[in-house]
Amino acid sequence: MSTPPWHEAHWQRLQSRQARGALPHALLLCGPAGLGKRDFLQRFVRGLFCGHPRGGEACGRCRACLLLDAGTHPDFMTVSYGLRKDGVPRKEIVVDQIRELSARLAMASQFGGWQVVVIDPADAMNAAAANALLKTLEEPSPQTLLLLVADAPWRLPQTIRSRCQRIEFQLPSHPEAMAWLVAHNVADPAAALEAAGGNPGLARAWAEQGALARRQAVRKDLAALAAGRAEPMEVARRWLDSEPEQCLWFAAQACVDEARARAAGGATPLGSQLDDERLADWFAAANRTRDALRGPLRGDLLLLELLADWH
The missing domain is CATH 3.40.50.300 (P-loop containing nucleotide triphosphate hydrolases)
Known part of the structure; x- marks a missing residue:
C-alpha cells in the first residue's frame, strides 16, 4: 500500500x-x-x-x-x-x-x-x-x-x-506536500495546496473535483455582492446547491486575503466596504456557519444571514 x-x-x-x-x-x-x-x-x-x-x-x-x-x-x-x-x-x-x-x-x-x-x-x-x-x-x-x-x-x-x-495527524511541510502532490500528478499543485490551506489530501481531492473553479466563483460572488451587482438570496441558493461547506471555506479564505490586502495598503481584491473589525467578525461568522450547516438549522437561512452582512 x-x-x-x-x-x-x-x-x-x-x-x-x-x-x-x-x-x-x-x-x-x-x-x-x-x-x-x-x-x-x-x-x-x-x-x-x-x-x-x-x-x-x-x-x-x-x-x-x-x-x-x-x-x-x-x-x-x-x-x-x-x-x-x-x-x-x-x-x-x-x-x-x-x-x-x-x-x-x-x-x-x-x-x-x-x-x-x-x-x-x-x-x-x-x-x-x-x-x-x-x-x-x-x-x-x-x-x-x-x-x-x-x-x-x-x-x-x-x-x-x-x-x-x-x-x-498534522499538516506536512510545504515542500513535502508539494512533492506528494506532484507524485500523484495533481494539476496546478501550488494553487490546489493554497486552496486547501496546506492540506495535501484535500488539495488532491479538490483538484480532482474541480474545486478550484468553485473557489474562483465564490470570490466573484463576494465581489459582486460588495459592488451591489448580486443579491444575497441568489448567492445563498447557488452556494447551497454547490458544496456549501466548501464555499464557506473559500469565502473565509477570501476574507483573509481582503484583510491582508487592506493592511498592505493595496487595492482590495473583493472591494468590501467592511472595516477591519467587521472583516474579522465576518471571518469568524463564516466559520461558525460552516459548523452550523451540520446541525438542524436551515442552510439557506444561515447562508442568507452571512451574505447579507457582507452585502
Missing part, C-alpha cells in the same frame, strides 16, 4: 508499541480531514488481525484478512451515524449505540484474540453517548482496542480525550 510520508513516524511508534505488547486500550486518531487518518486506521487494524503480518502489514490472504474484506469479521465493530426510526440518517451518535457496543464487548472474542471497535466520527457523539462510553474506557476488557476518529477532537469531552492515547 502506498502511504503518505507524514504517516511514517506514527506508524513506526505504533508498531513498536505493539511489538512490546504495550498497546493502549484506546487511541484517538485526530487532525484535519484529508490527511488519511482512516486509511491509517484500516491499515493498522488489518495488520493487527492478520494471521501472517509482516512489519505490521496484513498479508491479504488469511482468514482474518478475507473476513475483513467481506465486512464480516466478528471481532471488528464500527459505530457511526445510525438511522432514526423513520429511516432518516442521524446527525449524531446516540447513547443506545454505545450501550449496544458495551453489551457486545462484554462477550468474549469469537476468535480468541483482539476485539477492535472503531467510533467514527467520535466527535459526533452526543453528551449521553460520550458519558456512556466512559465506563468502557475506564474498565476496558482484556485485548479490547477502541479506536476513536475525530476531525474536530475539541468537540469531545475532556473526560474522553484524557482516557485515550492521542495520534495527531
